[in-house]
Amino acid sequence: MFRGIIVVLAVLGIMALFSSSPALxxxxxxxxxxxxxxxxxxxxxxxxxxxxxDLVVAFYHGVVTGMKKExxxxxxxxxxxxxxxxxxxxxxxxxxxxxxxxxxxx
Numbered sequence: 641m642f643r644g645i646i647v648v649l650a651v652l653g654i655m656a657l658f659s660s661s662p663a664l665x666x667x668x669x670x671x672x673x674x675x676x677x678x679x680x681x682x683x684x685x686x687x688x689x690x691x692x693x694d695l696v697v698a699f700y701h702g703v704v705t706g707m708k709k710e711x712x713x714x715x716x717x718x719x720x721x722x723x724x725x726x727x728x729x730x731x732x733x734x735x736x737x738x739x740x741x742x743x744x745x746x
Contacts, residue, residue: 682729700741
């Protein structure tokens with residue numbers, strides 16, 4: 641239960657992340673930029689670590705959950721999906737991250 645709350649809080653925190661960092665790049669922007677989830681690739685994701693990666697993962701799980709119109713979240717399944725997503729991204733760094741998350745949640 642506690643982990644589920646952490647995931648929800650992380651999804652909310654991702655908004656702060658994207659408002660202060662450009663599409664997960666190394667440099668900070670002078671102003672806020674739009675992030676196109678259809679072009680953000682696995683390489684960008686793999687360059688993140690720690691809290692930033694946790695927030696990205698929580699955000700993408702939230703996006704896919706919303707797209708599927710799910711209202712119940714299976715936290716152990718999300719953990720498994722995260723591991724599979726990381727593995728696929730390592731093997732295919734040019735893949736679009738959103739598509740990888742979607743394929744692992746089917």
